[in-house]
Amino acid sequence: MKINPPQRALQFLRWFCREDYLEEIEGDLTEIFEKQHEISPHQAKWKFSWSVIKYFRPEFMKSFKSYQPNAYGMYKSYFIIAWRSLLKSKAHTLIKISGLALGIASVFLMATYIQHELDYDRYYDHYENLYRITWENENPQTRTPHPMALAMVSDFPEVESAVSLSPLWGPGLTRRTFSVRNLEKDLRFDEKEILAVDTNFFDVFRFPVVRGDGKKALKNVNGMLISESTARKYFGSDDPIGKHLAVNADDALLEVMAVFKDVPPQSHFHFDILVSYVREKSLNPQSEYYTWADFGHFNYVRLKPGADPKALEGKLLPWVRKYINVSDEYFRKATANNFGFRVQPLTDIHLKSKLRWELEPNGNIEYVYIMSAAALLTLVIACINFMNLMTAKSVDRAKEIGIRKTLGALRRQLSFQFLGEAFLVTVIALAIAVLLIEAALPFYNSLTGHSFVFSYKGTLPILIALSCVVTLLAGVYPSFYLSAIQPHSVLKGKVLIGNKGYRLRSVLIVFQFVISMALISGTAIIFNQLNYIQHKDLGFDKEEVLVIPIKNRAINKRIQTLKTELLTIDGVVAVSASSNLPGSQYNQNSISLVETPEFEMDCSEAFVDYDLLKTMNIELGEGRFFLPENLTDTTAAFVINETAARQLNAASVVGKELNWYLDHNDNPIKGPVIGVMKDFHFQSIHHAVQPLIFILYPAYNHLVIKLDPNDFENKIAQIKAVYLKFDESYDFEFAFLDQQLDQQYKSEQRAGLAFGLFAFIAVTIACFGLFGIAMLSFKQRTKEISIRKVMGAPTFQLIILLLSDFTKLIFIAIVIAVPAAWWVMNNWLNNFTYNVGVHPGVFILSGFALILISWITLGYFTLRTSRINPTEVLRSE
Incomplete structure (x- = not known):
């Protein structure tokens, strides 16, 4: 059994010892080690290491300084050759730099958005100890x-x-x-x-x-x-x-x-x-x-460092019975259904909270995930481009590599050369990316609704770090691949692309277009869903509906007089008033039928006047709405929606007595259900339609005016003049209901547009790579095409031949991408209660679009190669 001396000590000896002494010293020390190992292995290792250290003296050491001038000259040579190589292949260089610059700029902009969203509520001192107390039951809410x-x-x-x-x-x-x-x-x-x-x-x-x-x-x-x-x-x-x-x-x-x-x-x-x-x-x-x-109310706590929020959460429901009269039955129900108070981290609120009564509209963690994926995929596409273009250029660099190896260049030196070349390209791309970022930032800010600022002090270190990552990701494989070319192959003229390199490039091209296909189809599905949101029938008219906030509650006492004067304006179709509007937050109390009080449920409520259904064109399904001639309507009468009627578990609720537990009072207000209106979306369509009750009572916050679709400016001026006669203490404000409702989906619209933009950029970068690969590939096939032309092959057949290899790869990419994109987008759509679903047609059209884009990309070189003069090509052979 062979016994080896300590490897680290041996490596150290080989590193510092002069070549003319190394063999003798290493042999002597190894022989001594083997003899001592038979007596004491541990002592033998220690003595071997100590002997190596004793030889670490100037007379036995290499002259390291003598290599420095040569090393400097070598690195200078590397830089000059790299620069000349870039200038020699201008089109090839432009494609590489453009792809990387677009990739770096896009990734930076997406990362800026992601970081902005993740930084919410992190400016407080020890923000990690801050929590909000929320209440979770059938309708979870923020208020306690x-x-x-x-x-x-x-x-x-x-x-x-x-x-x-x-x-x-x-x-x-x-x-x-x-x-x-x-x-x-x-x-x-x-x-x-x-x-x-x-x-x-x-x-x-x-x-x-x-x-x-x-x-x-x-x-x-x-x-x-x-x-x-x-x-x-x-x-x-x-x-x-x-x-x-x-x-x-x-x-x-x-x-x-x-x-x-x-x-x-x-x-x-x-x-x-x-x-x-x-x-x-x-x-x-x-x-x-x-x-x-x-x-x-909104309750926030600061926990002591090290406190366990989950442990605190588990104590809250039993503890609160000290202060709130919770029946044993409700406590058992709450425990069985996991109801109770929650301790919500402050930093989770903006992106992860979807509760009722949020103080402001929140973001969505799903869009952060989507943007993160888009950033990563864009970076991957840009790096793959670089790798493919570098390795595809191997034939043109073969002679240079062969000569360097013949003159004694080591593989690691060549690897370092090509890695340095990759870094040079990345640095140039970085400089261009900075210019692109500065130019694109105003547009990007308007797209996202933010005010991002480019700061050289804070941003350049991030971009430089990103460039180093890109250099490593994109440059390591090409540097090893190119440095592996053998000089004898060069001398014999046998340097070909090679099956291994060709296969890897094919895999990378497929991977690029898997990403491209997923991005195209994902963008199409996102825009379909956004279009569906904007145009879905909400169950009421939202167009040409003017909304005026009632800031002075004294107006409610004169609301009928105000409505009468407004109706005299030409073009005012109907006027109504309500405490709440679709898209706003509704207060909730409990309701139940008097005959079945055990079926108590939470119900959103709004105070309305006689004309709301007419003004907003909300359909009545059963019974009637409030009428001025029915005086009992002003005391206690209710109109509910279809969802509330269904959940009350009665065959027909019209005419039945209802309990309305105002402010959760134990003594409910009782009155008949006089009508059932058809369901309409009074909340965003992220949520299913909830129970809703209308009460005739002058606690209005909004004036609702239906206009005819002509000359809005003149009508609004007249409406303002009438309104200010009733209230001059506040500024007159108005909004159109459809515009207010669109604000609910602003984050989706902005995220969708941003995702679509970056998907387009990613596909463009992929096409840059395809263009560059095609340019080199078709150049290498000119002899083959010339022979085929001499043999009588028609141009059309040659075009099909040239396109077929790339088209096969794109078909493979489509087949791989469809299931993955289907799964991801279906999960995203599940965030919406109402969605368009994932339709196969989206993938069919996206696939055709991808093939068409690739054919357009390949078109120029395909036509040029198929039309070459075979005489000129074959004469040079």
């Missing part, structure tokens, strides 16, 4: 009782601090606008972003306060805090501390006691003004809104 926050601090040692907050528009989250005035400067603005918060708000959300004392301000019944931008808006360059603003919620003057930095854009909620719950409770001391009975 106001006293819960402070009770959790008292009862759970792992809770460091907690805060309750709510938008100032209050119960039901029907967004209201408040008029805020600087009486000294006679300035007035309408404000929506006003929050009521607990006094310990800054213990949880540690916002920088730039002026004043934030905690003190929240303890003052007449104190308020404003953002820096709000301070500039009302006070200019003056110091706002100690100044007063009038807020029309109760027309009281509030003192500005602190100024905080503006809330960053990457937050799941925003606010410009903070007021204290101390004030709100003093205005309504008996309101149930601030008790355990009302799930109407």
